[in-house]
Amino acid sequence: MADKILKKLYIEVWRQNNAKAKGKFETYTIENISTGTSFLEMLDILNNDLIEKGVDPIAFDHDCREGICGTCSLYINGRPHGPDSAVTTCQLHMRKFKDGDTITIEPWRAKAFPVIKDLVVNRSAFEQILQAGGFVSVNTGGVPDGNAILISHEDAEESMDAASCIGCGACVAACKNSSAMLFVSAKVSHLAKLPQGKVEAKARARNMVAKMDELGFGGCTNTQACEAECPKSISISNIARLNREYLSARFSE
Amino acid sequence: MQNLDSKIPAGPLAEKWSKHKAAIRVVSPANKRKLEVIVVGTGLGGASAAASLAELGYNVKAFCYQDSPRRAHSIAAQGGINAAKNYQNDNDSVYRLFYDTIKGGDYRAREANVYRLAEVSPNIIDQCVAQGVPFAREYGGLLDNRSFGGVLVSRTFYARGQTGQQLLLGAYQALNRQIAKGNVKMYTRHEMLDVVLIGGKARGIIARDLITGEIKRFGAHAVVVATGGYGNVFFLSTNAMGSNGSAAWQCYRKGAMFANPCFVQIHPTCIPVHGDQQSKLTLMSESLRNDGRVWVPKKKEDAQKLREGKIGPNDIAEEDRDFYLERRYPSYGNLVPRDVASRAAKERCDAGYGVNSEGKAVYLDFKYAIERLGRNVIEERYGNLFQMYEKITDQDPYKVPMQIYPAIHYSMGGTWVDYNLMTTVQGLYSIGEANFSDHGANRLGASALMQGLADGYFILPYTIGDYLAGEIMTPKTDINAPEFVEAEKKVTERIEKLFHIKGTKTVDYYHKKLGNIMWDFVGMSRNEEGLKKAIVMIRELREEFWKDVKVPGELNNLNPELEKAGRLADFFDIGELMALDALDRNESCGGHFREESVTEDGEALRNDEKYTYVSVWEHQGEGKEPVLHKEPLIFENIKLSQRSYK
Numbered sequence: 007m008a009d010k011i012l013k014k015l016y017i018e019v020w021r022q023n024n025a026k027a028k029g030k031f032e033t034y035t036i037e038n039i040s041t042g043t044s045f046l047e048m049l050d051i052l053n054n055d056l057i058e059k060g061v062d063p064i065a066f067d068h069d070c071r072e073g074i075c076g077t078c079s080l081y082i083n084g085r086p087h088g089p090d091s092a093v094t095t096c097q098l099h100m101r102k103f104k105d106g107d108t109i110t111i112e113p114w115r116a117k118a119f120p121v122i123k124d125l126v127v128n129r130s131a132f133e134q135i136l137q138a139g140g141f142v143s144v145n146t147g148g149v150p151d152g153n154a155i156l157i158s159h160e161d162a163e164e165s166m167d168a169a170s171c172i173g174c175g176a177c178v179a180a181c182k183n184s185s186a187m188l189f190v191s192a193k194v195s196h197l198a199k200l201p202q203g204k205v206e207a208k209a210r211a212r213n214m215v216a217k218m219d220e221l222g223f224g225g226c227t228n229t230q231a232c233e234a235e236c237p238k239s240i241s242i243s244n245i246a247r248l249n250r251e252y253l254s255a256r257f258s259e
Numbered sequence: 260m261q262n263l264d265s266k267i268p269a270g271p272l273a274e275k276w277s278k279h280k281a282a283i284r285v286v287s288p289a290n291k292r293k294l295e296v297i298v299v300g301t302g303l304g305g306a307s308a309a310a311s312l313a314e315l316g317y318n319v320k321a322f323c324y325q326d327s328p329r330r331a332h333s334i335a336a337q338g339g340i341n342a343a344k345n346y347q348n349d350n351d352s353v354y355r356l357f358y359d360t361i362k363g364g365d366y367r368a369r370e371a372n373v374y375r376l377a378e379v380s381p382n383i384i385d386q387c388v389a390q391g392v393p394f395a396r397e398y399g400g401l402l403d404n405r406s407f408g409g410v411l412v413s414r415t416f417y418a419r420g421q422t423g424q425q426l427l428l429g430a431y432q433a434l435n436r437q438i439a440k441g442n443v444k445m446y447t448r449h450e451m452l453d454v455v456l457i458g459g460k461a462r463g464i465i466a467r468d469l470i471t472g473e474i475k476r477f478g479a480h481a482v483v484v485a486t487g488g489y490g491n492v493f494f495l496s497t498n499a500m501g502s503n504g505s506a507a508w509q510c511y512r513k514g515a516m517f518a519n520p521c522f523v524q525i526h527p528t529c530i531p532v533h534g535d536q537q538s539k540l541t542l543m544s545e546s547l548r549n550d551g552r553v554w555v556p557k558k559k560e561d562a563q564k565l566r567e568g569k570i571g572p573n574d575i576a577e578e579d580r581d582f583y584l585e586r587r588y589p590s591y592g593n594l595v596p597r598d599v600a601s602r603a604a605k606e607r608c609d610a611g612y613g614v615n616s617e618g619k620a621v622y623l624d625f626k627y628a629i630e631r632l633g634r635n636v637i638e639e640r641y642g643n644l645f646q647m648y649e650k651i652t653d654q655d656p657y658k659v660p661m662q663i664y665p666a667i668h669y670s671m672g673g674t675w676v677d678y679n680l681m682t683t684v685q686g687l688y689s690i691g692e693a694n695f696s697d698h699g700a701n702r703l704g705a706s707a708l709m710q711g712l713a714d715g716y717f718i719l720p721y722t723i724g725d726y727l728a729g730e731i732m733t734p735k736t737d738i739n740a741p742e743f744v745e746a747e748k749k750v751t752e753r754i755e756k757l758f759h760i761k762g763t764k765t766v767d768y769y770h771k772k773l774g775n776i777m778w779d780f781v782g783m784s785r786n787e788e789g790l791k792k793a794i795v796m797i798r799e800l801r802e803e804f805w806k807d808v809k810v811p812g813e814l815n816n817l818n819p820e821l822e823k824a825g826r827l828a829d830f831f832d833i834g835e836l837m838a839l840d841a842l843d844r845n846e847s848c849g850g851h852f853r854e855e856s857v858t859e860d861g862e863a864l865r866n867d868e869k870y871t872y873v874s875v876w877e878h879q880g881e882g883k884e885p886v887l888h889k890e891p892l893i894f895e896n897i898k899l900s901q902r903s904y905k
Contacts, residue, residue, distance in 0.1 A: 008568065009534070024816060043536045044651075050538055050767065057765050057811050057820065065817055067326065069499040071539045073647060074424055075330040090650070097650045122470055123817040130447070133327055137439040141432035142391045146311040146716045147382075149389035152416075153346060156400030163639075165393040166418055169425060170643075173329055196393065203391045 009042035012100060016108040017052060019064055022121050025128075029121065033108075041101035045088060046071060046078065048100055065124040073097040073237065076172030079179070080125055081112040086176035086235045094174060094237040114175050116184035118222045129175050131221040132189060138217035139210040140193040142202050161199050168195035170238045177232035177240075183224030188232040190214050191248035192240050198251055208255035215252055263516075263875060263888055266677040267371040272896050273353075276375045279678070280721055284728035291316035294727050295479040295735065297464055299451045299506055301328030301434065303427055303708055304691025305485030307715025310433035313442035315720060317727075320477055321434070321443050322466060324450045324501055324822075329431045332487060332499040333711060336423025337544035337644065339405060339415035340387075340708040342380040347404050351412040353377045358897065360706060363409040363596050364671070364699020365849035365865060366899050367519070367873070369892060371678060372696045379717040380709050384416055386716055390429040394418050405640075406549050407704035409596035409904070415705045420544050420644040426708055430715070449475075450822065451506045452750045454482055454513050454687060455743050461687035462736045463743065465750045469822065472815035474751055476743045478736030480727060481686045483719065484510055485711075488670030488692040490523060492830045492837065493782070494774025496667035497529060497542040503826040504833045507674050507693050515682035516888065517876045518695035519672035520833065521841035524702055524850045525783050526668035527600035530651055530661075531620040540666040541651060543623070544644055545704040548593045550628035550637065551661070553600070555612040555621050557581040565614045572614070572622055572660050583607055591904040598701045598850045598863075599904060601665035605783055606861070608664070615662050624660035665783060669707060671698040671850065672840075675875050675890075679722035680714060683877075686726060690714035695873070700849025757824045758814055762807030766823045769804045773797065773827070773834060781838050786854040790842040794835060801831035836876060836885065843887060846870045858901075867899050 015036050022029030036052045043051075046068050053063035069077040078095040082088035088098045103109060111125060119127040157165075171192035178184050194211050197203025203210075226245060233242045268279040286294065294317050298309040301323040309321040323331060343356040356377035361368060384402070388394065394416050395403040404413040418425040437443040446466065452474070453465040463478040489504030490496040511517045528543045556562045557579050564570045583603055585592045595603075604621045607613070614620050629637055634657060638645070645656050652662070674682050674689035676696055682689050691711040698706065737743075780793035804827070812818040847856040847863035848870070856864045873890040 040534050040536055042533050042653075044538070047536050047538045051536060054765050054767055057809060060811075062812050063820060065819055069325060069330055069501050070332060070335045071500060072335055072497075072541045073650075074335050074421065075325075075332070075499060076327075076334075077325060077330050092646065093650050097647070099651070099653070101653060126817060129326055133435070133438075133445075133447075136432070137435045141436045142389065143436060144386075144389045144433075145314045146307075146386060146433070146720070149385045152344070152384040152388040152394075153401050155388060157396050158400055159396045159398045162393050162396040165391075166395075166421075166425075169393050169418075169428065170421065172424075173327065197391050200391050200393065202389055 009040045012039045012041060012103065012105045013037060014106060015039060015103065017111065018108055019111045019125070020113055021064070021124055024123055025120055039100050041099065043100045044071070044096060045082070045098040045100065046096050065126050067126050068096055071096040074172060076174040079114050079127065079174060081114060081179055083110055086114070086179040087237050092237060092239050094172070114179040116178045118184065118186070119175060119178065131223070132173055132175065134221060135186065135190060135214050135217045136193060139206070139213035142197060143206060155201055157200060165196050165199035168192045168199065168240065168244050171240050172238055174237065176235050176237060178223065180231040180235035181224065182229065182231070183227060185226045186218050186223040187226040187245050187248065188236065188240055188242065190218050191244035194248045194251055195244040198247065207251055208258060211248055211251035212255040263683070263890055264677065265369065265890060266679060267369065268678065272370060272374050275371050276378055283722065283725035285724050286728050286731065288316050290731040292318070294318065294730065295320065296481050296483060296723070297322070297477060297479040298483045298485060299464065300331065300485035300487060300693070302331035302333035302485060302487055302691060303430060303711030304693070304715045305331070306427065306430035306434045307712050308483055308485060308690060308719050309443055310430060310437050311716050311720045312723070313437035319437070319443040320446065320479065322446045322449045322451055324448065324469065326447050328434055328445065328447070329427060331427065332502050333427045333708070334424045335499065336708055337420040337542065338407065338546035339417035339422045339705040340383065340426060341407070341414050341703070341705045342384045342416060342709065343377050343414060344381050344384060346402060347413045349412045351414050355412065356380060356414065359410045360697070360703055361699065361897055362902060363703035364701050365902055366699065366867070366871070366894070367848055367892065368697055368699030370894060370896055375718065376697050376710060376713050379713045382717055383709060383712045387426055387429050390432060392418065392425045392429045405546055406594060408545050408548060408594045408600065409591070409703045417546065420546065420641055423708055426712065430712070451509070452825070453509050453746045455746045456513055456684065457736070457740055457742045460685040463738060465746050470817050472813070472818065474747055476738040476747055478738045480730045480733060480736065481688065481723060483688040483690060484674065484693050485690045485715070486693050488673065489830070489833050490667045490670055492773065492834045493667045493777045494770045495532065495537065495540050497526060497540050500539060503829070505826050505829040507689070508829040508833060510674055510682060510684065510687060510689070511878050513684060514878070515684045515687055515689070516675040517673070517836065518675035518873050519840065520837045520876065521781070521844060521851050522671035522700050522849060523667060524597055524669040524671060525601045525665045527597055527604055527665050528623060528663045529666035530648065531615055531664040532617070541647065542666070542668065543648060543661060543663060545597065547623060547641060547644065550640070551593065551623040551625050552582055552627055553584050553593055553621055553623055554580045554582045555607045555614060559611050562612045562614060566616055566618055568616070581612070588904045595904045596701055596703060601783060602852060604665055620662040620664045622660035623663045625656060626660070629657065669702055671695065671700060671702055675873070679725065680719055681722070681726065688719060688723060690719055700851055754814065754821065754825065757808065757828065758810050758821060760806065760808050760810065762809045764807055765809060766820055766827055769800065769808060770827050770830070772800055773830060776800070777834050781834065781841055784852050784854055785841050787842065790838050793838045797831060797835045797838065804828070804831065839885070840874050840876065843874060844870055865901065
């Protein structure tokens with residue numbers, strides 16, 4: 007586990023002052039970064055350098071720094087969340103890079119995710135899709151005992167696999183069509199696999215897909231890039247389930 | 260002095276909540292439509308409260324600084340949620356959960372509040388299941404349970420190592436449903452910067468739109484603060500980077516008293532600090548102590564070789580391993596409460612048995628569990644945690660024991676509230692980690708999720724009705740009232756002041772310095788001399804910060820450094836109050852360990868005669884010493900005893 011020092015790195019990063027401004031790449035150098043440092047800690051160090059030099063620091067989204075909140079994004083060297091598998095950017099460590107590397111950092115690029123500043127994008131389209139039906143319509147109180155609803159171990163596990171989605175948007179960023187199908191299908195599967203969610207499964211699939219289309223996300227052409235880049239390894243089999251729910255909803259109309 | 264009436268209902272413990280609910284007022288559906296409630300924060304407490312209040316018919320405005328309510332730090336809670344369901348037939352009960360929580364909190368919490376928490380806990384599980392939370396299931400389809408520290412029963416419900424995530428997504432789904440219906444107006448990327456009082460009552464907030472920098476006013480009939488804890492005062496903690504104590508601190512400045520600020524929890528199983536470039540610490544769930552065994556070498560020379568990297572942990576023979584928790588606490592073993600486990604780890608490392616290069620780590624070993632249960636069982640239980648560990652440390656915990664060390668994790672202290680969860684300001688409520696009420700001096704594992712959801716789903720929606728019933732004739736709050744104008748002006752002035760200092764040092768520079776002072780003198784082990792020193796150091800550093808901090812960027816644009824500077828400015832004040840409180844409490848209890856108060860064998864020693872009270876601090880104005888009030892803790896049902904896990 008012995009950490010090494012990366013003596014010099016070149017950071018090529020997208021700078022854009024606000025949603026309306028024109029963006030461009032700027033390159034900065036950074037020195038003496040430990041391989042045990044996380045990618046975002048590297049950016050913290052770079053930002054502190056920039057502030058001391060009187061340069062506006064790079065804005066990027068982040069919060070929990072343990073791979074679960076879904077806040078961090080970053081398109082690093084052409085890959086959402088960078089060159090490691092099944093991690094978010096905050097879990098990416100500098101040991102994945104070599105001394106002297108040039109690292110290119112861009113925001114998520116998708117019509118439905120406009121840039122707010124630098125590497126920060128607006129993902130509120132995801133919120134709107136979930137508000138269109140990503141829930142079970144129960145109020146607080148008046149529900150049956152937790153053990154009154156039997157759920158097989160396998161169904162609970164499969165539901166949990168889909169429910170692990172952190173809503174980061176990597177699937178959209180990875181997709182050449184900027185499709186949100188993996189995100190939508192994860193929520194639809196999470197709930198459709200459980201008896202509690204089955205009641206509204208069809209309407210849920212229909213409404214969420216309609217909202218997704220309305221918000222300017224592209225269609226799915228099965229390239230599987232989303233699954234490959236998903237930090238939580240959400241399977242594209244969820245998309246097949248979504249398609250089944252959706253078609254069955256359309257047929258029953 | 261303000262009123263410190265805890266409003267605990269009279270009568271037998273088990274009947275207090277029922278009787279209270281029967282006695283308090285309710286608001287008619289027609290009147291609920293006319294009333295507005297602001298909820299700040301969208302973690303388990305905030306999201307569940309906002310959704311439940313909206314379902315009842317109130318008009319809710321909800322706020323979070325993140326870009327989505329789903330990203331609140333409750334999402335990161337791993338291990339589970341407690342509930343007194345007794346599904347395992349192991350003689351669990353509401354009373355046992357109540358008793359464990361009071362004892363775990365080292366007898367510094369209110370009996371009535373804790374009993375109520377235990378009483379509503381089974382409802383939480385039912386609610387979450389109905390929402391579609393995919394809790395772990397047995398093969399027969401029933402809910403599964405695991406054990407947690409400080410208890411002898413299995414009452415913890417879980418969804419792999421992502422229980423907080425799944426519970427928050429459940430509450431978030433309920434919130435989304437109400438947003439879609441128009442009952443909740445959601446303001447993301449908005450940060451509360453002040454609470455506005457009119458005629459002594461909370462009537463709204465001032466918030467900054469983090470994208471445009473615009474300072475906005477929002478009015479309501481009541482304000483609920485659900486903004487979590489202040490652990491980031493230590494810079495390095497398991498909290499999210501944005502977690503902060505500012506909303507609670509603004510309430511304090513406006514008259515909401517602050518309780519037990521020195522009670523913070525140090526979690527025993529975090530990935531150890533490495534180097535000086537680190538920004539945060541990562542927790543490894545307490546649930547791991549169900550199956551992992553904690554040890555260090557018995558021989559100092561082995562520890563030395565481990566530190567130098569000459570040997571690995573698997574080179575150390577079975578008989579040369581010191582399973583110190585099992586040795587010191589045979590009845591609870593590896594499942595002692597967090598404060599006990601943390602101190603024991605520190606004790607071994609301070610004695611020279613630490614195992615990483617900095618001598619500040621112990622092992623958490625799964626070899627034995629893998630031998631007993633098989634790798635696939637361990638993978639199913641903790642797979643995501645093992646993956647997380649491997650990504651951070653580049654070591655495979657299935658083969659090499661994890662290295663762990665204590666880190667700041669949770670704030671038991673917080674805004675003082677009465678039984679109704681109302682602060683000392685009328686119409687201002689505080690729920691979840693933001694309040695002080697249920698965990699005493701130490702929180703048991705899997706109880707934070709329980710408390711956040713108990714407050715939001717099942718307590719606040721009832722108790723706030725009692726207050727709002729008196730407000731049905733109050734018209735919509737006028738945000739052009741002079742109180743709003745004045746509050747906005749002060750907020751703007753403070754931001755501009757910070758921004759225009761244009762000094763030489765970054766916000767992080769000061770935050771790290773403050774964190775070091777806090778960890779060294781107000782951390783795991785405290786004494787009078789150190790605390791007095793810390794107070795002086797914090798004051799000096801704060802002065803320097805206000806003269807020499809450098810905030811770049813623009814006022815009217817997304818500016819993370821400006822956000823951080825504002826939060827840090829409050830952390831100085833919070834840190835100072837923590838030290839003052841720790842100085843007053845010359846006893847060791849729960850997470851608060853005073854070196855002056857120990858037993859002969861080095862265990863924490865409480866002093867019930869002098870300190871069986873809640874320390875309640877009242878703000879006296881900027882630069883003035885706060886006043887300490889004491890709310891006596893009265894135990895009618897539980898006999899206080901020195902906590903023993905032996």
